[in-house]
Amino acid sequence: GQNIDQPTEMTATEGAIVQINCTYQTSGFNGLFWYQQHAGEAPTFLSYNVLDGLEEKGRFSSFLSRSKGYSYLLLKELQMKDSASYLCAVTLSGGSYIPTFGRGTSLIVHP
Amino acid sequence: EAQVTQNPRYLITVTGKKLTVTCSQNMNHEYMSWYRQDPGLGLRQIYYSMNVEVTDKGDVPEGYKVSRKEKRNFPLILESPSPNQTSLYFCASSVAGDNQPQHFGDGTRLSIL
Numbered sequence: 001g002q003n004i005d006q007p008t009e010m011t012a013t014e015g016a017i018v019q020i021n022c023t024y025q026t027s028g029f030n031g032l033f034w035y036q037q038h039a040g041e042a043p044t045f046l047s048y049n050v051l052d053g054l055e056e057k058g059r060f061s062s063f064l065s066r067s068k069g070y071s072y073l074l075l076k077e078l079q080m081k082d083s084a085s086y087l088c089a090v091t092l093s094g095g096s097y098i099p100t101f102g103r104g105t106s107l108i109v110h111p
Numbered sequence: 112e113a114q115v116t117q118n119p120r121y122l123i124t125v126t127g128k129k130l131t132v133t134c135s136q137n138m139n140h141e142y143m144s145w146y147r148q149d150p151g152l153g154l155r156q157i158y159y160s161m162n163v164e165v166t167d168k169g170d171v172p173e174g175y176k177v178s179r180k181e182k183r184n185f186p187l188i189l190e191s192p193s194p195n196q197t198s199l200y201f202c203a204s205s206v207a208g209d210n211q212p213q214h215f216g217d218g219t220r221l222s223i224l
Binding site: 008030031033041042043044045048050087089091097098099100101102103104 | 142144146151152153154155156159161170201205207208209210211212213214215216217218
């Protein structure tokens with residue numbers, strides 16, 4: 001089976017930096033996605049990690065440690081529009097490559 | 112415009128009345144999947160398809176059926192809906208491969224009374 005854990009909710013201040021963690025326990029890990037989902041909208045793709053290390057994409061960065069079963073999404077220079085749910089999703093090796101999602105982290109950015 | 116289109120966007124219906132939620136993508140994607148999203152439970156996979164005439168169960172397939180007769184379409188069928196299937200449903204598609212992001216439809220909010 002698979003187990004993907006994320007904090008349920010986080011709050012942060014506009015302009016600050018926030019780190020959203022995701023831990024996973026799976027049989028045969030392949031890669032990890034992060035998606036953003038604003039309330040009432042569809043999820044949209046943010047990043048994909050398959051190798052250990054940090055992938056930077058503008059204000060957003062994603063880190064993966066395969067040996068620790070751990071990833072984080074780092075959001076810098078927070079803006080009010082970053083208030084959303086952030087979904088961690090994993091794919092398995094030898095499988096369909098269609099991801100399984102964690103329960104998501106609701107991020108609230110306040111002024 | 113590249114998109115995944117779901118219909119209807121909203122539906123209120125009654126227990127036992129068969130319904131179909133359609134999903135169509137215009138990106139020639141091989142993979143398509145259905146998820147339901149419930150508060151506190153996140154996105155859970157119902158069924159997925161890796162190509163025409165190939166479908167597989169996800170984590171919560173009970174009470175649902177799917178078909179993939181054409182590459183672009185992947186309808187979700189509830190033969191006898193029940194109140195516990197009240198949820199927000201998302202269809203998604205992607206190119207085949209392990210690093211390909213999913214493209215989601217706008218969602219269908221179903222209420223089964």
